[in-house]
Amino acid sequence: MMSTPMTDFDTAFAEDTYKGLTSFPKYLLSKYIYNEKGDKLFQKIMEMPEYYLTNCEKVIFEEHTAAIADSFNGASGFDIIELGAGDGKKTKILLRHLAEKKYDFTYQPVDISQHVLDELEAALADEIPEVKVKTQQGTYFKTLERLADYNTRKKIIMVLGSNIGNLLHKDAIVFLKNIQNSMSSDDMLFMGFDQKKHPQKILDAYNDPAGITEAFNKNLLERINTELAGNFNTDSFLHWETYDPESGTAKSFLVSKEAQEVYIQKLDLKVNLEAWETIHTEISQKYDDAVVKWLAKKAGLAIETAFSDNENCYKNYVFRK
Ligand code: AVJ
Numbered sequence: 001m002m003s004t005p006m007t008d009f010d011t012a013f014a015e016d017t018y019k020g021l022t023s024f025p026k027y028l029l030s031k032y033i034y035n036e037k038g039d040k041l042f043q044k045i046m047e048m049p050e051y052y053l054t055n056c057e058k059v060i061f062e063e064h065t066a067a068i069a070d071s072f073n074g075a076s077g078f079d080i081i082e083l084g085a086g087d088g089k090k091t092k093i094l095l096r097h098l099a100e101k102k103y104d105f106t107y108q109p110v111d112i113s114q115h116v117l118d119e120l121e122a123a124l125a126d127e128i129p130e131v132k133v134k135t136q137q138g139t140y141f142k143t144l145e146r147l148a149d150y151n152t153r154k155k156i157i158m159v160l161g162s163n164i165g166n167l168l169h170k171d172a173i174v175f176l177k178n179i180q181n182s183m184s185s186d187d188m189l190f191m192g193f194d195q196k197k198h199p200q201k202i203l204d205a206y207n208d209p210a211g212i213t214e215a216f217n218k219n220l221l222e223r224i225n226t227e228l229a230g231n232f233n234t235d236s237f238l239h240w241e242t243y244d245p246e247s248g249t250a251k252s253f254l255v256s257k258e259a260q261e262v263y264i265q266k267l268d269l270k271v272n273l274e275a276w277e278t279i280h281t282e283i284s285q286k287y288d289d290a291v292v293k294w295l296a297k298k299a300g301l302a303i304e305t306a307f308s309d310n311e312n313c314y315k316n317y318v319f320r321k
Contacts (some may be wrong), residue, residue, distance in 0.1 A: 176299030
């Protein structure tokens, strides 16, 4: 007899997990990696030598600080709205310059977590007290809508870290369109896109020998265990990374090393995995100018200029409506 599928879920995490593990092929959504432990593991990833993205973007900020500030064209004052600010390490380089040159601006980091914002605000008050900070707690798009309503100054919307790379192109276009909607003709979008490069360098960034990325990926299973009362044995899964140089898509998988049955109590769900069956967990898209131009166009945006490191490893693009 077929068991009745569950239809009422307590949380989006429960619902998305149910959907992903009853699909074929199986998948889980990478956004759920980021609980407290996932955040810490991502911090560690950003410090690994293999994870070149963070350093490349930092180099761009260091080497092109003045040119980036100039590109904002903000003589009559502007507000920097940063979506997903984190610890603001890279942004601080720019903020310091803007403060020194006495630009008339505010810095408005947006994050879902008030805790993250409080820490960032305290750090900025300590390190660059001249910067006017106005934290914005909330989801990206609710906040952007709110700001579009009452903010009359020029907005520079910043999204760093190639965070867009977790989205399939069709979802990236929706993401960009949402931002575009909140922009007036004077506003700008400043956004980081990791670039196509030697495939081995990409594979190494997502498959470090210390196993930090593996732990990060497996945190999805641990989160199911703790929040949904699952009994995944994380040792029975391999972390596996692929990169397709044609599409520019890096993909993370958890591969079941053996046939197994997992039970997730809060979903009342038995999950059967064959030996070597996969659970797809994350994409990390790599781009080139043509693809970025195409995505932007689809979203009603145009590339104004771009900043890059010497090896074109990573690029920050400036878009206008
Ligand atoms: C935060 C989405 C930019 O895909 O490069 C790092 C997340 N995953 N290592 C990325 C991540 C595995 C990261 N982003």
